[in-house]
Amino acid sequence: MTSESPGNPLYRQAAAQLAARGLSLDGAQRQALTRLADWLQARLQPSAWRRRAPAGAYLWGGVGRGKSLLLDSLFAAAPLTAKRRVHVHQLLQELQQRLLAHSGQADPLARVASELAGQARLLCFDEFHVHDIGDAILLGRLLQQLLKAGTILLFSSNYAPSQLCPNPLYYSRFRPFAELLERHCLVVEMAAGVDYRPLSERHWGHYLQAPQAGLETLLAERLQLVMPAAPLALGPRQIQPLGQGREALWLSFAELCQRPLASADYLELCRRFARLAVSGLPELARCSADAQQRLVNFVDIAYDAGRELLLHGEQPLESLCAGVNHMDFGRTRSRLAQLRRLTAVDHREYQAC
Template sequence: MKAVMKNMTAKHCVARRSILTGPVTAAYERKINAGEVQRDDAQVALAAKFDALYVSLASLPPVPVRTEELTESSCTSRGSLSLASAQSFLRKKFHLWSFGPPPRGLYIHGPVGVGKSFLMDLFYASVDISDDDSCCNNGSHTLKHAKITKRRVHFHEFMLDVHHRIFVYKQKHPRDDAIPIIAQQLAQEAQLLCFDEFQVTDVADAMILKRLFLFLLDWNVVVVATSNRSPDTLYEGGINRSLFLPFIDMLKHTFDIISMEDSPKDYRLATRADGQSYFWSNKDVHGDNNSKNNMQAQLEEIFGGTASGTEAEDIQVLFSRSVQVARFNDRCAWFDFAELCCQPLGAADYISLCERFPVIIMERVPQLDANHLDEARRFVTLIDACYESRTRLVLTAQVPLDELFVDFEAQVESSDEDGELIVSEKGGSSSSFATTMIRTKKGEYYEWSATGRIGVSLAQLSSANDLAFSFRRAASRLVEMGGKEWGRQ
């Protein structure tokens, strides 16, 4: 018995040492030694978590080959496929129980710039997808991985993809349940899904997520997500949030929840922009034509050459839509803020623009506060799209970068039976304060919508507060995106 216990202890020590010196930690140490990052205890701990997940991927069962029996018989002939019947079908058909439970996913939340996405990207890069078996030599322990398919995507883009797949499927099968089929497609494309900036602000997304994730987990898909929100604050204040709460419970029971809330330092702010991506000129200053002319000349230089001879280009977007570009050349598109942020555009439009142009110029960006909620939301979405695609975003504004976003809070106040939805600025760097109150004539609550129209509930209270989170992330990302090395080569 002592010999057995000693052998078990030795194996445990080897496994523990392997995790501590795993590929993510090793890559992180190389970054430190190269002077690219500073050692941070929370990041070291997160790297170890990723190393443990990397080890557990070795036992990840393969995704079964897609069959007509599931896609046609299980969904088309039966009509709507229930979650329980789908899970039972999969396990009986493919004997998934023989592999044991899949590795637990990771849900990492914390403030902006603390290294969540940075560590996730190191982990993602460490997972080999070659056709041959790969191995990672961790000291005396050699870990072999079978081929693993993977996908790293911004959560905005992922949900757009899901909605588009549902749209396409419903065109052919309007009365059938699309979610099981979509989950199967996603599982066969990627066994490892890494989401950046996980957030839920849309009721349609909220209703889809629980069933979709349960199907993905049943297909043994491993999910890693970063977020500025803890699980309990996801979709806070949203329409019919009670229907979303089971998803939060599922998330907390099936994922390892990792908080980096105690890491308030934003490492992106340590980066210094080169002064060639953000230009500002105070509109109230008169007689400074030389400065404005110089700024315009720099924009022309970045634009790089004459505009295309065609009048406009229609960039194709999901759901059979398009967005029009009036001034462009082969590598750069030039817009006014109103063209992209005062129109009913969204993530799909911005992602398509970033795929087409490696450089985007936007002029006349105003200071964004509680009076510009819809415009600010679109602007933040554009920044996220540019960041994810490494598109260079060149801006001209009326205020310095550290004054561009005015911090605010949204809350509900009630007095004398009259309820008011109040969005109040904290002031921040701004010299002015503003308060916007929205209510019905009878004192009933109103909401904002994505198009700026007044709606019928307080769901946008959540969206407004999510935008306050997004302001901090956007400001941090703009600093990083102003670096000399930023952009697609």
């Protein structure tokens, strides 16, 4: 594919959108956008004399490097009406629901893939990651069907395809999925560089460092909460909020992350509430791997949904996040760095921050 993408209308439109937001691309970002724009242009307007472009593109690299921004700008520039961007948690939940609707029919996964392909010629999967072998096999079969249907696939991820499933016990079963991505996608690595999230002016919530005493009064007035709150149904499960308002919910960390909640539960919370408070954040390195994974999933989903997060702990956030070795926590740490830091305990002072 050509390297003259500044003349590519998709590149120009995507770069103009980013510039309109006051964002300028560094060298690695320009190079990645160049390759992706050339690829998509070749997919949308194939040429008889040019080699056929791969069916998909897979952009990967370190946290906070602007991969989602590039994907979103290219997605917006694509001259298609039948296009869709989806986060992996949402995709897996939707896939299960669609499969259930086709239960008892022949090859339900092929039917689901046909539905998705009929609704979107371009499918973008942002922050793509999959560590569960069952999910990997299911997604691999789905992607095979989408590729057969001619769907254009665009991914962003923190991991190369071969690194998506780090558990060595499952890697032999996972390898066909990684090879499927490598075979059918243009794989573009975003060169290492600055994590831009902590430098961003986008603040999607607050981290309040304060004693537990007095927190109820602060949050009740800040979020317009009713306390005590009634139990909240999430499908077959119930959780016990500390407070609930028309658009806000307050949960303890223990209730949110130390109970067996699933990504589907976090998706439901983010559908129902625009503002979510989580109090009593402990030293995360001391938490179980399951609790760490739930926090990672919750932050991913809340961030992608544009929900306002108010996180509370009695120590500095950096201290509570120190020493966590969970492989996905780099992305979570980067996103939590965008929370405004508050240390006030007086309500008037807190309101003024």
